[in-house]
Amino acid sequence: MAGSRRLPRDRRILYVLAALTAVLAVGAGAVFFQQRTPDQKTVAADGGDVSSPAAASALPSARPGTPIPSPSVSGKPSARPSASAITSAGRTPVPAAAFPTAGSTGVPDKVALRTYKGSCTITKAGTVIEASDVRCSLVVKAARVVIRKSRITGTVKVEGDANSLRIEDSDINGGQAFEHTVGFENLTVLRSDISGGQTSVNCYRNCLIQDSYLHGQYVPEGEDWHLNAFLSNGGSDIRLIGNTLACDRPTNSAGGGCTGNASIFGDFAPNTNYTIERNLFVASQEFSYCLYGGYDAKKEFGTSVRQIVVVDNVFQRGANGKCGSFGAVTSYDAGASGSRWQGNAWDDGKPVPPDKG
Numbered sequence: 001m002a003g004s005r006r007l008p009r010d011r012r013i014l015y016v017l018a019a020l021t022a023v024l025a026v027g028a029g030a031v032f033f034q035q036r037t038p039d040q041k042t043v044a045a046d047g048g049d050v051s052s053p054a055a056a057s058a059l060p061s062a063r064p065g066t067p068i069p070s071p072s073v074s075g076k077p078s079a080r081p082s083a084s085a086i087t088s089a090g091r092t093p094v095p096a097a098a099f100p101t102a103g104s105t106g107v108p109d110k111v112a113l114r115t116y117k118g119s120c121t122i123t124k125a126g127t128v129i130e131a132s133d134v135r136c137s138l139v140v141k142a143a144r145v146v147i148r149k150s151r152i153t154g155t156v157k158v159e160g161d162a163n164s165l166r167i168e169d170s171d172i173n174g175g176q177a178f179e180h181t182v183g184f185e186n187l188t189v190l191r192s193d194i195s196g197g198q199t200s201v202n203c204y205r206n207c208l209i210q211d212s213y214l215h216g217q218y219v220p221e222g223e224d225w226h227l228n229a230f231l232s233n234g235g236s237d238i239r240l241i242g243n244t245l246a247c248d249r250p251t252n253s254a255g256g257g258c259t260g261n262a263s264i265f266g267d268f269a270p271n272t273n274y275t276i277e278r279n280l281f282v283a284s285q286e287f288s289y290c291l292y293g294g295y296d297a298k299k300e301f302g303t304s305v306r307q308i309v310v311v312d313n314v315f316q317r318g319a320n321g322k323c324g325s326f327g328a329v330t331s332y333d334a335g336a337s338g339s340r341w342q343g344n345a346w347d348d349g350k351p352v353p354p355d356k357g
Contacts (some may be wrong), residue, residue, distance in 0.1 A: 092349055094314050099244045099280035100213040106171040106193035111149050120154075137177075140165045155197060157183045161205070167192050174198075176218050178225065199228045204235035204269065215246040215282075219256040230262040234269030234301055241275065245290075246282035258287040260324070264294035264331075270304030273338075277311050281328070283318025290315055290323040293332030295356060302331075307338035310354075316347050330357035 107113065113133040120136040122145050130148040137154035138147075145165045147156070152172040157180070158165045164186035174181030174197025181197035182189060185205040194200040195216030201209055214229040229245040232238060240262060251257035261281045264271050271294040281290040293310070296302035315328040322328065323346075332354040334341050341354040 094280075094345075094347075096280060096314075096316070096347065099314075100191070100211055100242070101244065102193055102213060105191050105211070105213045106169065107149050107151055108169055113151055116150075155179055155181050158185055158187055161185060166190075172196075173216075174218070176220065180231070198225050199231045201229070202231045202233075203238055204232055206237045207235075208239045208241070209243055210239070210241045211243065213244045213246075215244070215248055217247060217249045217258070219249055219252055221252050222254050222256075223252070224254045224256040226256070227258045228260055228263045231259075231265075232263075232271065233265050233267040234271055236270075236272045238273070239275045240277070240279055242278045244280045244282065246284075247287060248282065248284060249286070251286050258284065260287050260292050261290045263292040264308070265292060266294060266296060266299040266301035266304060268301070270301045270306075271308065272305070273307045275309045275311075276313060277309070279313045281313060281315045281323060283316035283323045285318065285320055285325045288324050288326045289328065289330045291329040291332070293329060293354070295331045295333040295336070305333050305336045305339070308332065308336060309338075309340045310342075310344060311340065312343040313352075314345060314347055315352050327355060328352050330355050332356060 111131055113131055116129065116132040116134040116136075118127075118129070120134075121139045121141060123141050125142045126144045127142060128146045128148065129150055130146075132150040134150060134152045134154070138152065138156045140156070140158045140163055141160055143162060143164050145163070146168070147165065147170055148168045150170045152170065153175065154172075155174045155177050156165070156167070156172055166188040167182070168190045169192065171193045172181055173195050177197045179197060180199040180202035181194055182200065183202040185203065185207065187201075187203060187207045187209075189201065189207075189209045189212050191210075192212045194212060194214050196218050198217060198219070200214035200217060201207075203209070209230065217227040217229070219225040219227055227247055227249050229247045230240060245261035247258035247261050249257055262276065262279070264274065274294075276291075283290070291310075291313075294302075294305045294308055310329075310332065315323045317323060328346075329344075329352065332341065333339060333356055334354045344352045344354075346352055
């Protein structure tokens with residue numbers, strides 16, 4: 001796939017989200033110390049929370065855990081949604097070192113992690129998991145749950161539109177799971193390192209991902225999985241702010257590998273009210289484009305796109321100067337109601353224009 005595999009194509013992969021059995025760590029009272037290379041953390045712009053569910057219209061029954069189709073080739077709403085805009089002036093380059101890394105996200109240095117002894121299915125509202133080493137996948141079925149300064153070896157997902165989760169300063173590794181490491185609604189992720197799994201974060205409603213590092217996805221040899229740092233197959237009220245977005249798994253012999261760093265597709269629902277701001281899109285020739293902006297006339301909801309605000313992001317040029325093998329962005333409808341493309345630049349400061357594809 002190194003050259004030709006990333007030609008997008010429409011298809012669906014049969015995908016079943018397996019219920020994961022809780023696996024508690026051995027050795028009660030064991031203490032672990034999280035060591036990290038000293039590095040200044042990026043600071044959250046607003047520390048916002050999405051604890052309460054968004055008052056969004058009901059979405060189709062297809063869930064984000066449904067098989068992820070490949071793309072086909074071809075935030076905050078504006079005060080006046082009809083006034084879409086493109087601003088493409090260049091600006092001073094922002095160095096990659098200014099964005100989140102493994103050293104500036106996750107559990108802070110020298111935090112003592114104790115073995116987690118609680119349930120892997122959270123049903124009590126207001127539960128706080130702090131400074132814990134959790135060795136199972138967590139299912140959140142309660143409101144206002146918090147995971148703070150913890151290491152999770154497994155996936156984390158919110159189930160139920162009345163439930164919510166806030167993750168702060170944590171490491172979450174989905175390992176070899178054929179599912180998304182973190183998802184799917186009423187979710188806040190701050191200053192965290194998210195790796196493993198098929199997709200780092202999948203969201204379809206009411207999510208804030210900020211100052212975090214999304215990377216290190218997994219696909220086994222011989223499997224044609226489609227990977228992403230961030231993915232939405234239709235959704236609303238989603239903010240990606242100040243993150244490093246890297247789909248960095250090499251393509252395997254079966255053509256399994258990365259689709260993009262941030263992929264928005266109209267597969268199961270319209271895409272509305274996204275803000276993608278001040279992120280670093282890491283270059284790779286293992287996929288076609290670094291950003292898919294939601295528009296695709298061949299998809300069921302591919303023309304139902306509005307209020308997609310993409311501002312002040314940095315796209316690495318990489319070895320071929322294009323970010324992806326074909327370019328930086330595709331499927332972005334700059335003329336959609338409330339959408340805005342402004343201040344997006346290459347890592348050399350030159351402007352990146354939008355592309356509808």
